[in-house]
Amino acid sequence: MDKDLQNKLENFPIESFQHDLINWYLTEKRDLPWRRDQDPYKVWVSEIMLQQTRVDTVIPYFTSFITKFPTIESLADANEEEVLKAWEGLGYYSRVRNLQSAVKEVKESYGGVVPNTPNEISKLKGVGPYTKGAILSIAYNIPEPAVDGNVMRVLSRILSIWEDIAKPKARKTFEAATYELISKEDPSSFNQALMELGALICTPTSPSCLLCPVREHCSAFEEGVQTELPIKSKKKKPKPLQMAAAVLYDQNSNLYIHKRPSSGLLAKLWEYPNVELDVTTGKTYREQLVDYLQDEYDVKVELSELAGTVEHIFSHLIWNISIYFGKVKNTPNGDLVPVTETELSKYAFPVSHQKIYQIFKESDFNV
């Protein structure tokens, strides 16, 4: 461990800090659906959903997901399409594909019981250092660090750690500190309390230090630098791409959709056929889309004029999608699947493609 940090921890009133933090948590913690019991499966599902996702967003998804898949076994045996549908709109879809894969592994190799050792649980797909510590501490009361963005922010202030928390190696520093600070009597409450404090009091831009149960232990507050911490380097801007998408239909009122590849962006989700446009050619977007539909799906179409646009912002890129409608003139190849509008609700789409369908539905375009 860093010598300076070691020095800070030696002079830190650990027991008093634990006591003040945990007592605050036990009094003030929110009544969240995944805190009703310590079922390791439910703790696991909640931790995966909460990765990079707000509590308010997760709550309805968690409730309905647990209703649909109440146990390890039910999720392991579930149809993949149905599982993706339950995640539709939550984002980071590899989370749920990895979760189902890991749950199958638990069913087959661990008798359906979530393992309770760091080694075994780390081998499960989608369970990284944070989720490992969260499940072990919250479900099994094992004193392992669960270092997320909240914990790094809170501890960077408490201990005045000026390390860039955007760098992967910073997590090591905070794990080392947490090993020293964590309550051996109640590691579950301790870890959750750090995160709860980060969510409710020790917030990123304007922390409520006057309400903080541990401000007398906080180095940054003492120095008046709480808003300078944590140090976090900037991410780079997403790169904009021009896209065109087609809502295709036939004389039987079928719509034509395509399943995305099993890896990469929005893997295994469904979409309306679309193509990235080359803005350097002389061809119009509409012409490029017609050519693409012919080349990719062997389909001839009668395409409308521009019907609308949809923007889809990812963390690393932006799709600017121009929307067209089109009647198919022949039967497309098997990569384009005809479905009725009723059947659409069984397929999981990214939000941008739900918006594309909305534009189609709300238009006065007659199918």
Next chain:
DNA sequence: CACGCGTGGCG
């Protein structure tokens, strides 16, 4: 290590 990987909310 750097980057790919979603989405909706907020100051």
Next chain:
DNA sequence: TCGCCAAGCGT
């Protein structure tokens, strides 16, 4: 309007 997210993980 727009940057910055919010309980990260896989490669």
